[in-house]
Amino acid sequence: MFKTKLENIIKSKNSLLCIGLDCDIEKIPRFLLDESDPLLTFNKEIIKATAPYAIAFKPNISFYESLGIAGWTLLEKTLEYIPSDAIIIADAKRGDIGNSCRKYADLFFNTYTFDAITVSPYMGFDSIQPFLEFDDRCTFVLCLTSNEGSHDFQYLNIDSEPLYMKIARKVSEWNLTYNNCGLVVGGTHPEDIGSIREIAPHLPFLIPGIGTQGGNLKSTIQYGAGSAASSAIINVGRSILYASSEKDFAVTARVKAQYFRNEINRFRSENKNFQSIR
């Protein structure tokens, strides 16, 4: 079971931090360009440096896929460096008709054995079911995303509640059957995370948008990871990966990862007090 695995790792590492492995040749320290495989060296160093504080690693597939065949080789090799006590999430945001999604599920869950994937809800249940059929993995459905464009459709009102709430309700319903669903909720909308948490108290949340994207960590924890039963994975990418562009990039990433892990834990413990007072 994914959820048990996640909860055990959260406990043993005392962390909710996920590292977004969005490696970009234009952003990595310049001195790495002398290496035979700069991006792999970068990923390897980042993983090694941050692993003590990270419960999960999340490569955004676009960064690998955009490099063509070399990118898939990079992804394969990168995965080998991720320690077994961390969750690996394919941030793929796929969504297609059933026979196409069966192909994607086969790639990410059989060929690559990711623990979890992100998918888009727009095409509905039969576009997501092929992923749900892998009962020991987790399928995180986009619910309320961290970007500005989330306001275009996700906030449209249906029966006096926004579309993202309908998505949260529907995914919670699917979870009654499959028990392996999660939701992507952006840390840039912390109060709205609270409404989603009410509908889906036990679903794991994958929370991007912290760091460069400006999400508020304190409120995100308060509303999204408030109780022990509500597991959350809080992703930080660029703020850790590119904290230094010098030779000390890995050490700096480690310090940053430790900082985010500790900040998250500080707000978790404040929140525990807040909850017990309430």
Add this chain to the structure above:
Amino acid sequence: MFKTKLENIIKSKNSLLCIGLDCDIEKIPRFLLDESDPLLTFNKEIIKATAPYAIAFKPNISFYESLGIAGWTLLEKTLEYIPSDAIIIADAKRGDIGNSCRKYADLFFNTYTFDAITVSPYMGFDSIQPFLEFDDRCTFVLCLTSNEGSHDFQYLNIDSEPLYMKIARKVSEWNLTYNNCGLVVGGTHPEDIGSIREIAPHLPFLIPGIGTQGGNLKSTIQYGAGSAASSAIINVGRSILYASSEKDFAVTARVKAQYFRNEINRFRSENKNFQSIR
């Protein structure tokens, strides 16, 4: 301009037919398995056989990506066989935050030089803009999809009209600036295509769902490609690709492609009469 190119090809080939290149090792004729590259041989023969009747070829990326590195090589080689008088559409259904979508756009439009791509609307404008910035290409946004799951969210009512109509309105609005948008509307909902056509009379429609998925061709043409100004690309995949599993598979695919081209044209001409009587 994509739209001019499309309209010229529609005229010169007198066709609206697109071939969905969804090659599947489990479905191609068994005797091809003796070839050194069965899927490439299959694609090459299908393209050669159907090209006289096809204005476009649309590989669904899942079928290639699921094969890992070998699949991307297959895709690259397949593209080389597509004649220059056909549109090439990456059916990728991507959608992510801006910096990730810039990566996807770079892959599909720079590395692979596809004429068009399909994208998911859920994450809103900034997830689609990186594609729109390629002004000589076309970005087909999922509006009303052909699968059963389209009923889960796309039909939810917002201010007394379904979500897919809001998407159509928003994409039409973006098109005022970019003039290179299109919509994906499934042939399994022909009457609803009519409502979308009213909102977006001049946007090219990419229409899947005809053939195996059971879409109604006559009504699809009537509602979706009724006037000369309304260009449409009608995709047929499995019904042509796997019409025969014997040595005659390519000839049979050609006959099927010709059949669909002719049926589409028959309904187009009926519709012209229908329109002039009205």
